[in-house]
Each structure stands twice: as C-alpha cells, then as structure tokens.
Amino acid sequence: xxxxxxxxxxxxxxxxxxxxxxxxxxxxxxxxxxxxxxxxxxxxxxxxxxxxxxxxxxxxxxxxxxxxxxxxxxxxxxxxxxxxxxxxxxxxxxxxxxxxxxxxxxxxxxxxxxxxxxxxxxxx
Amino acid sequence: xxxxxxxxxxxxxxxxxxxxxxxxxxxxxxxxxxxxxxxxxxxxxxxxxxxxxxxxxxxxxxxxxxxxxxxxxxxxxxxxxxxxxxxxxxxxxxxxxxxxxxxxxxxxxxxxxxxxxxxxxxxxxxxxxxxxxxxxxxxxxxxxxxxxxxxxxxxxxxxxxxxxxxxxxxxx
Numbered sequence: 694x695x696x697x698x699x700x701x702x703x704x705x706x707x708x709x710x711x712x713x714x715x716x717x718x719x720x721x722x723x724x725x726x727x728x729x730x731x732x733x734x735x736x737x738x739x740x741x742x743x744x745x746x747x748x749x750x751x752x753x754x755x756x757x758x759x760x761x762x763x764x765x766x767x768x769x770x771x772x773x774x775x776x777x778x779x780x781x782x783x784x785x786x787x788x789x790x791x792x793x794x795x796x797x798x799x800x801x802x803x804x805x806x807x808x809x810x811x812x813x814x815x816x817x
Numbered sequence: 818x819x820x821x822x823x824x825x826x827x828x829x830x831x832x833x834x835x836x837x838x839x840x841x842x843x844x845x846x847x848x849x850x851x852x853x854x855x856x857x858x859x860x861x862x863x864x865x866x867x868x869x870x871x872x873x874x875x876x877x878x879x880x881x882x883x884x885x886x887x888x889x890x891x892x893x894x895x896x897x898x899x900x901x902x903x904x905x906x907x908x909x910x911x912x913x914x915x916x917x918x919x920x921x922x923x924x925x926x927x928x929x930x931x932x933x934x935x936x937x938x939x940x941x942x943x944x945x946x947x948x949x950x951x952x953x954x955x956x957x958x959x960x961x962x963x964x965x966x967x968x969x970x971x972x973x974x975x976x977x978x979x980x981x982x983x984x985x986x987x988x989x
Contacts, residue, residue: 696976701918702926709929709965716958 729805730768732761734798744768744787744804754798761802768802770795828987829865829873836861836881837888844889853959855967856932858885862908863928863975868987871912878904895947899939906938907931924979928972929965936964 698706732740732752742748744766752759757774767785770793780795786804793802821829840858848854858881866874882900886892911931914922922930940960944953 696925696973697923698925699921699923701921702923702929705922705926705929706969709933709961713958713961713965716961720955720958 730761730763731803731805733801733803736799752800754795754800756797759795759798759800768804769793770800770802773798825869829869829877832861832865832877833880833884836877837884840881840885841888844885853963855963855970856935857971857974859907859928859931859935859967859971860974860978862904863911863924863931863971864978864982866908866911866915866927867924867975867979868982871908871916874912875905875908878908899942902942903935903939907935910934923972924976925969925972928975929968932964932968932971933961936960 728744730740730742730744731738732742734752734754740750740752740761742750742763744763747764749760749762749771752761754774758772759770759774759780760772762769762771767787769785770780770783773780773795775795775797780793780798780800780802783793786793786802788804791804794800836858839861843854843857859878862874862878862881865877879901882897882904883892886894886897886900891897908931911927911934914930915927940953940957
C-alpha cells in the first residue's frame with residue numbers, strides 16, 4: 694500500500710515536517726507580537742513606551758529605582774535595587790504577553806499584544 | 818522532440834481532461850479556508866512528468882488551469898493568475914529537480930517539491946502583488962501543512978498509478 698520512498702523522499706519529508714513545525718512556532722511568536730511596553734508600579738501605570746523606540750528610563754519602585762531599557766525591539770531591566778535581581782535575570786523580552794517582574798519593588802513590565810494592525814488583517 | 822505523434826497528443830489530451838475534472842470536482846469540496854487544497858489535479862500533471870517530460874507536464878498543467886478556470890468561472894481573475902503562477906513554478910521545480918538530480922527523489926518526493934513550490938509561489942505572489950502586508954505570514958503554517966499533506970496524497974496516488982500506466986505502454 695505504501696509506495697516506495699527513496700532516501701531522498703524521506704529526507705525531504707523530514708525536512709518539510711521540521712519546516713512546517715518551525716513555521717508554526719515562528720508565526721506563533723509573531724501572532725502576539727507586542728509593540729507597546731507598559732510599566733506598572735504597585736498596579737499603577739507609570740510608563741508607556743513603544744517597543745520600537747530605543748529608550749533608557751528610570752522607574753521608581755517600592756524599594757528603589759530600576760532602569761529599564763528598550764533596545765532593538767526588546768525590553769529589559771538593566772539595573773535594579775532589589776535583593777535577588779530576578780528582574781534583571783529575566784533578560785530581554787519582546788513577545789506580546791511577556792512580563793518582567795520585580796517583586797520587592799512591585800514593578801511589572803509588560804509587553805502588550807499588537808493591536809489592530811496585527812492579527813485582524815487576514816484575507817481569504 | 819517537438820512534434821508529438823497523434824497517440825501522444827490524444828494521451829496528453831486525456832491527461833488534461835483528467836486534470837480538469839479533478840480540478841473542478843475538488844473546487845466543490847468545502848474547506849475551512851478556500852486556498853487549502855489537496856491539489857488532486859496535480860496527479861495527472863505529475864504522471865505526465867513521469868511518463869513524458871517537463872514540457873508535457875507544463876502543457877497538461879496549463880491546459881488544466883485555463884480550462885478549469887473557465888469551468889469554475891475564475892478565468893482571468895486573481896485565482897487564475899495565482900493558479901498559473903503556482904502551477905508554472907511548481908512544474909519548473911519538479912521538472913528541474915527531476916532532470917538535475919535524477920533518481921534522488923521518488924514520485925512522492927517530486928510531488929512534495931511541487932506542492933511546496935506551488936504554495937510558496939502563490940504565497941509570495943499574494944504577499945507582493947495583492948495584500949502587501951506581512952499579516953499574510955500568519956497563513957504560512959497552514960499553507961505549508963496543506964502543501965505537505967497534499968503533496969504526499971498526490972504523490973501516493975500517482976505512485977500507485979504509475980506502474981499501471983507504464984504497463985499500458987503509454988507512448989513517449
């Protein structure tokens with residue numbers, strides 16, 4: 694029933710399956726691509742910035758100051774006055790829905806999912 | 818090489834007719850998204866390639882797209898142009914690969930090359946000439962999946978039919 698597959702066929706099939714799987718992952722990360730960085734301290738929004746503009750700005754947390762940097766479409770906490778620096782270790786984030794949290798400072802850096810220009814424009 | 822015998826022309830006509838019929842029938846099968854097709858008509862053009870050559874395959878495919886578009890009412894519409902682009906591109910890829918590295922790929926492999934090329938060419942066409950927004954990239958995984966599935970199915974059918982046709986001594 695199954696036709697004979699040459700070695701080339703099998704290799705091609707394997708490659709294509711990987712390609713397809715990869716395309717799902719790649720598009721998955723874009724589908725919620727964020728373009729806005731929202732910084733909230735203690736639940737209050739203190740800063741709203743575009744992910745596209747390179748910026749470095751300070752944020753006052755409950756225990757001290759943090760430095761947030763937006764560079765090349767990604768955001769990270771680069772300096773923070775907190776004991777464990779988990780926020781800094783979270784590293785650079787760029788996907789919609791990503792969050793960097795500094796618990797002692799009650800700071801949350803969120804990346805908001807893309808708005809109208811994103812998922813809605815699919816045509817048949 | 819350029820002139821076909823009457824028998825060859827008749828045979829190619831039959832191949833084209835099969836392609837057209839499959840094309841039209843497949844257009845009636847409902848799919849969640851209109852461009853997700855198995856591409857059954859490619860069985861006939863693939864067989865044309867395996868039994869004859871790239872020129873004959875190109876011929877069968879072109880006739881199928883033109884007449885099929887006439888019958889489904891999309892002649893000279895965007896669908897027609899896309900189908901032609903995809904068809905010609907995939908035919909070039911299939912024929913090219915078969916000629917350049919013979920015996921590396923079997924029927925299923927060639928079919929996969931064709932289906933993926935077909936889908937990719939159409940995608941690029943849509944991206945650059947129609948929608949022009951990167952939003953279409955969201956469709957790429959689905960397109961590629963349908964190309965993968967369709968390519969395997971078409972290749973499988975063609976592979977099963979090939980020995981039967983060969984034993985009928987289809988003239989080359």
